[in-house]
Amino acid sequence: MGQYRKQRTDGRSVTLEVSAGLAAANDRFREASTIERTLALVGDRWTILVLRAAFRGIRRFDDFCADLGIARPILTARLRKLVDAGLMTKELYQQHPPRYDYKLTTAGTALSPAIVALVRWGDEHLSSTRPSTILVHAPCGTELEQGFWCVTCATTFGPGAIRGVPPEPDR
């Protein structure tokens, strides 16, 4: 943890010696930057709505329009952004006239826990009205819970039982 690689403005990179404290602060800042970039990508209202519709299984342009009541140019822009970012793929399903399916990639599907968690937190802690929809486990109808899961202990746990450790070195 004593070295830190920095990109210079001329494009070359240099290795700097830094204290462990500074390096930790730098790591934390990098982590927060990553979150900010994530939010810049998916943090606007319409993008979230498009993703939520895709999580529910909607795939076709006209179905997104009908489901969300979204203007076509806005939908076009949001779908393009999601495809460019690798969160959705666009596939031709009809030649004349050309019509496309939009499907979530693995990366897109992986956003689901974060977005569902934000929706549920906001419903519970910011909204003054009751949510119009609650989310349940489809096979049994039980309201879902969300949390952290340990495969070794086969248990859920809260944030107090989380510890951060350095990753194992490459093998």
Add this chain to the structure above:
Amino acid sequence: MGQYRKQRTDGRSVTLEVSAGLAAANDRFREASTIERTLALVGDRWTILVLRAAFRGIRRFDDFCADLGIARPILTARLRKLVDAGLMTKELYQQHPPRYDYKLTTAGTALSPAIVALVRWGDEHLSSTRPSTILVHAPCGTELEQGFWCVTCATTFGPGAIRGVPPEPDR
């Protein structure tokens, strides 16, 4: 679902008849607005860093400063915002000079799954460098998994097994 209560600019509210389709689109928009309000509250880099430090158990002003390498005026502003929003409480622990503890409320702690999910998604899908920290279940050291949990079936499941249903009426 045929009626819709609207707040007028003069403060009175009126009940409108709307089609079920429009009402559903309105519900979706309200849901996305709630997420946007959540992100407006906690979506900036420093607020996320302060929350992450609090999740790790940090409580005192000087400890936040040392851990995050954050300027004191920025930390003061972020802590005030979090206290005002009901995500943290501020308690005097020393009289002379006055010193305060900042503790997460239930609402603040409840944000943890959303923020951890955003961090982990960004680390995996946006970052070009390996994360400096991985999150594990403290008692056993196994990397945590995150997902949806059904208490009835005692199982985790993915977004494909989620269904939205209307909440039960008040009893």
